[in-house]
Amino acid sequence: MPDRRCETAPALTGPQWSQLTRLPGKDELFALDLFAREAWATLTQQLGEQGAYGFAQQAALMWVRPDAVAAGSARQVLAAMHAAGFRPLAAQPVHVDRCGVRALWAYMCRWATVERLWLLDALAALGPGLLVLWADDTGHEASARLTALKGSNAPGRRAGEKGESLRDIAGSPNRLLTMVHAADEPADVVRELGVFCPWPQRRALVADAARNLAEGGCCELQDALAAVEEELPPLGIPAPGTAVPAASDLVTGPLGHRWAALWAASCQWPLLTVNPGPAAWPEQESRTPWR
Template sequence: MLGEEGAYAFAADAALMWVRPDAFAAGTARPVLAAAEEAGFWPLAVRPVRAERCAVRALWAYMVRWATAERLMLLDAVAALGPGLLVLWADGTPGPVSTRMKVLKGSNDPARRRKGTLRAVAGAPNRVLTMLHTTDDAADVVRELAVLCSWSERARLIAEASRRLCEGRSAGLEDALRAVEKELSPLGPPPQQSAACAPPVQQVFTGPVGERWRAVVAASQSWPLLRATPGPAAWPEQETRSPWR
């Protein structure tokens, strides 16, 4: 649709963010988006997007060998809370924009996170409830659009975003935000739980969304999340990704 040169330029000049269901459940989605805009990014296109189990595995494919089975179940449970919000961003500087967005996002480890990053704004409490996902580089923009959108959906999304990118215009966020909040209204920030409050597995997947959210929060603070040693790498790129960096 954009031609080879245009496709490479688009992948470099746009960053993808998925504001996850846990951010909407915690009521921190709007502050995260506002902080991204205050940092100089503007939205090119926005869509409510629901991630299913296979999308969860594909989004975190590089790091999945470090995850415990419990962590994978929790990621599935977070995605099952409701939709999230996919946003393509630009910042008007030479690409790759994803690299700068990744720095702004902040670490998934609260102990290594800098003040003012988006995950700090969101109050992300641990390695599971990280509130948002962004692309690491230009290649991931292409890969993750394919993970989160069908052929027809991403053709429309790219056409819309590339047009705004050329014109220097931004997309409105409010309608898409309201559409997600209609399905997943804020349930409150993640409360701190003791390790003794670990819920049984079925509680994170069954029952009303409010009960599932409380169970997910409790499990994220008590279940093991990170393997001491990684599983085998399926391809070389997995060898380069480590949660300890």
């Protein structure tokens, strides 16, 4: 008789995604998304189903990106989060590779040029960023308030924020070097835990964060950031240049050379395509980066 144990193993299921997203159509996509389902499995194993829903709704996810570390503004970003009433629950240095870049922005790159993807790959190759889970002690939904605080990826759209957005504080110069990434809503918190962390690291991160969330505690960020900076030391803002970098400059040579080439290319290479790809869910049809 054939061994049928694999056919009867528990399925890698997910939640009612409509409880974790406000966007019609997004719930259907996330129900099929392997990163989202995998991370939900970690949350339910650690916290139970109701605990998983509560965690996704109460925790905000931020990746202080390698460009913020290289620019020397990561500490200002973390200080601004404390000042805004967020409490750090858990943190890990995190690398993102080329496949991770595409996974992280899989649903959001419909306007991206191929050049933009190359630049994001070069950014990720600089070194790690710092992944932080936060609680919002003001009583609001943590991910929604963090998304608002983060600010637009286009500097011109931040004019009404009076320089108070995290991306302004970090010194983001354009829509490529945005310095700070944040999960937009609870569904994204779940999915991005699956993108950023493999099983063992995700389990440890969730356990630490859930404990601090329940006990009103916080994690120590300075040691985690020091581990990131040991691999990717702050380099500062590169001096302005006029030459358009070659693609090879982004991936060869010393770290400082690659950082300067990335900064220059982000200001000179095309980042938006005129003809976007298909929208992932209906709400995206109304979005345009041109205004």
